Amino acid sequence: MTGKEKKAARRVLFVWLVFLAAVFVAPILVVLLNSFKGQFYITDEPFRLPTAETFVGLTNYAAGIAKTGFWQAFGYSLFITVCSVGVIVLFTAMTAWYITRVKSRPARIFYYLLVFSMIVPFQMVMFTMSKLANMLGLDNPAGIVFIYLGFGAGLSVFLFSGFVRAIPEEIEEAAMIDGCNPIQMFFLVVFPMLRPTAVTIAILNTMWIWNDYLLPYLVIGNKYKTIPIAVQYLQGGYGSRDMGALMALLVLSIVPIIVFYLTCQKHIIKGVAAGAVKG
Amino acid sequence: MQKTLRRYAAVFVLPTAVAFTVAFLIPFLMGIYLSFTEFTTVTNAKWVGFSNYLRVFRDSSDFTNAFWFTAKFTVVSVVLVNLFAFSLAMLLTRGIRGTNVFRTVFFMPNLIGGIVLGYIWQLIINGVLSWFMVDITFSASYGFWGLVILMNWQLTGYMMIIYIAAIQNIPSDLLEAAAIDGASPRQVLRNVILPMVMPAVTICTFLTLTNSFKLFDQNFALTGGAPGRETAMLALDIYNTFYGRVGYEGMGQSKAVLFFIMVAAIAYLQLRATRDREVENA
Numbered sequence: 152m153t154g155k156e157k158k159a160a161r162r163v164l165f166v167w168l169v170f171l172a173a174v175f176v177a178p179i180l181v182v183l184l185n186s187f188k189g190q191f192y193i194t195d196e197p198f199r200l201p202t203a204e205t206f207v208g209l210t211n212y213a214a215g216i217a218k219t220g221f222w223q224a225f226g227y228s229l230f231i232t233v234c235s236v237g238v239i240v241l242f243t244a245m246t247a248w249y250i251t252r253v254k255s256r257p258a259r260i261f262y263y264l265l266v267f268s269m270i271v272p273f274q275m276v277m278f279t280m281s282k283l284a285n286m287l288g289l290d291n292p293a294g295i296v297f298i299y300l301g302f303g304a305g306l307s308v309f310l311f312s313g314f315v316r317a318i319p320e321e322i323e324e325a326a327m328i329d330g331c332n333p334i335q336m337f338f339l340v341v342f343p344m345l346r347p348t349a350v351t352i353a354i355l356n357t358m359w360i361w362n363d364y365l366l367p368y369l370v371i372g373n374k375y376k377t378i379p380i381a382v383q384y385l386q387g388g389y390g391s392r393d394m395g396a397l398m399a400l401l402v403l404s405i406v407p408i409i410v411f412y413l414t415c416q417k418h419i420i421k422g423v424a425a426g427a428v429k430g
Numbered sequence: 431m432q433k434t435l436r437r438y439a440a441v442f443v444l445p446t447a448v449a450f451t452v453a454f455l456i457p458f459l460m461g462i463y464l465s466f467t468e469f470t471t472v473t474n475a476k477w478v479g480f481s482n483y484l485r486v487f488r489d490s491s492d493f494t495n496a497f498w499f500t501a502k503f504t505v506v507s508v509v510l511v512n513l514f515a516f517s518l519a520m521l522l523t524r525g526i527r528g529t530n531v532f533r534t535v536f537f538m539p540n541l542i543g544g545i546v547l548g549y550i551w552q553l554i555i556n557g558v559l560s561w562f563m564v565d566i567t568f569s570a571s572y573g574f575w576g577l578v579i580l581m582n583w584q585l586t587g588y589m590m591i592i593y594i595a596a597i598q599n600i601p602s603d604l605l606e607a608a609a610i611d612g613a614s615p616r617q618v619l620r621n622v623i624l625p626m627v628m629p630a631v632t633i634c635t636f637l638t639l640t641n642s643f644k645l646f647d648q649n650f651a652l653t654g655g656a657p658g659r660e661t662a663m664l665a666l667d668i669y670n671t672f673y674g675r676v677g678y679e680g681m682g683q684s685k686a687v688l689f690f691i692m693v694a695a696i697a698y699l700q701l702r703a704t705r706d707r708e709v710e711n712a
Contacts, residue, residue: 165526171518172535175583178550185553197557242445249442253432261447268454270697272644274668275690278683279464280457282472287452301453304446333438362543364647365669379545383651386549398553401546408541416534423540424591 179405186211186402190395211395212403218396219381221403228377231292231367232360235299239307239356240349242300247311248341252320262312268305273365281369290371298370299360307352310425314348315341351422354415358423361408378404465684470676482684492659493685496667503574503663504642507581511638512631514586519593520619533594537587548651551580555652566653573653573661580648585641589634596630597623636700644693664689 184200185193192205199205215221250258284290284298318341326340342349364379372380382404385397412419435442460472465482467475486493518536522529539547555576556565566572600623608618646665649655655662655670662670668689671682 245442246446276457279460301449
């Protein structure tokens with residue numbers, strides 16, 4: 152190929168990629184447009200721009216927020232996600248360090264049980280787990296944090312352990328000679344070295360817990376709504392559904408994710424690639 | 431150090447161990463036990479042996495239908511998602527202007543939750559189908575292809591990221607040597623790039639495989655199994671068996687055990703495939 156042809160080929164490729172990117176963004180834009188249209192103009196002609204006649208301003212947003220208690224749902228989602236992720240990162244890092252360094256039989260068995268839990272689909276335990284959570288009084292936003300720790304432990308301990316093994320034990324031995332007890336050692340020496348992995352694990356768990364529907368629905372769904380439960384509630388439930396409110400709520404639930412993505416995009420892409428071991 | 435650390439087991443292991451036991455271990459063991467019993471709440475179980483398992487196949491064809499629907503869906507999405515993802519990765523490793531922006535855009539749908547994804551695509555697909563005066567619940571094949579489109583939209587960017595990393599890891603002297611030998615782009619792709627990214631192909635294949643096989647939220651929101659139960663995948667069928675009506679909990683639990691065995695079999699295949707590759711490379 153001559154230089155000119157190469158340049159032309161590149162330009163064609165670029166245009167093609169722009170087209171593909173537009174196709175990828177289009178569904179979200181369609182939802183955004185429809186969130187400003189009257190609820191009866193959505194189902195029939197979703198691809199038409201709002202006109203003077205169909206435009207309703209923020210009516211749908213007001214309706215969607217009022218019907219589902221969106222701000223409350225946002226609060227619950229935020230509380231559950233932040234607390235669970237914090238608890239998971241802290242406790243699974245401690246566990247991973249312990250079971251990697253203490254090479255006892257119970258530690259090894261516990262490790263294999265955790266790895267095993269990664270391959271068990273949620274449907275296998277959903278009924279018994281939600282009943283047990285109910286019996287133990289864990290059916291509230293604080294209780295579900297505890298459940299998420301148990302459920303997220305498999306992947307997180309597995310990933311942390313891989314990195315603990317890469318830390319030379321000499322560093323810890325030196326710290327011990329300097330008089331560190333295990334708790335000081337963990338917080339002052341080990342955890343700082345695990346920080347990149349901790350970021351990865353925090354991101355993977357954030358994406359999972361923020362978007363999770365079935366687990367919170369079964370455990371706390373009849374008393375507390377998270378965002379995915381609020382969206383589903385608007386859809387099902389009663390009589391004819393309000394398409395306008397649904398569109399508004401879809402937009403409201405996508406916005407936090409996009410903000411999160413654009414602020415820590417680099418970490419997210421790296422973390423997701425690192426978490427690819429999850430089956 | 432091991433000795434001192436051991437005395438701190440309560441601090442380091444106990445919180446995780448208790449949570450794991452309550453959230454996973456006990457429910458898992460109870461789940462296996464209950465699949466052999468009849469029960470409505472977990473406390474009134476009556477042993478019935480294998481009869482729940484027999485009923486799964488004798489009482490109705492729901493589970494078998496769901497299995498075939500899931501299997502077909504999984505095969506189609508694994509092939510399409512990986513084809514698209516690999517092609518995108520090839521396009522985005524040529525140093526074209528704006529590569530990072532494109533990567534960001536293609537990956538974004540992966541972060542949106544399954545329920546929200548389902549309703550986004552319900553709007554789009556029903557909008558297109560309304561030109562033909564039907565909607566997605568009109569025929570099972572609409573639901574099938576709707577799910578395939580959704581899955582491609584969600585997963586292509588994710589797999590693309592893994593393929594990009596693999597392609598960028600190919601040593602440049604290998605590509606240069608191929609160019610000096612006068613290899614055509616097609617030959618380079620077949621004889622250099624593809625063999626070098628095979629580990630990524632294995633990872634991506636199994637990732638799409640398990641993700642498609644275990645799909646629930648998207649299926650629940652997009653079609654809810656309609657028309658009838660024709661587009662219900664395995665996870666949704668289990669959910670419906672548990673919560674759709676009273677008196678089928680035992681059957682639901684035995685379906686769940688069967689589902690677990692299938693997922694475990696896939697995981698076992700994955701483990702073997704990755705191990706074989708490690709041996710090859712060693």
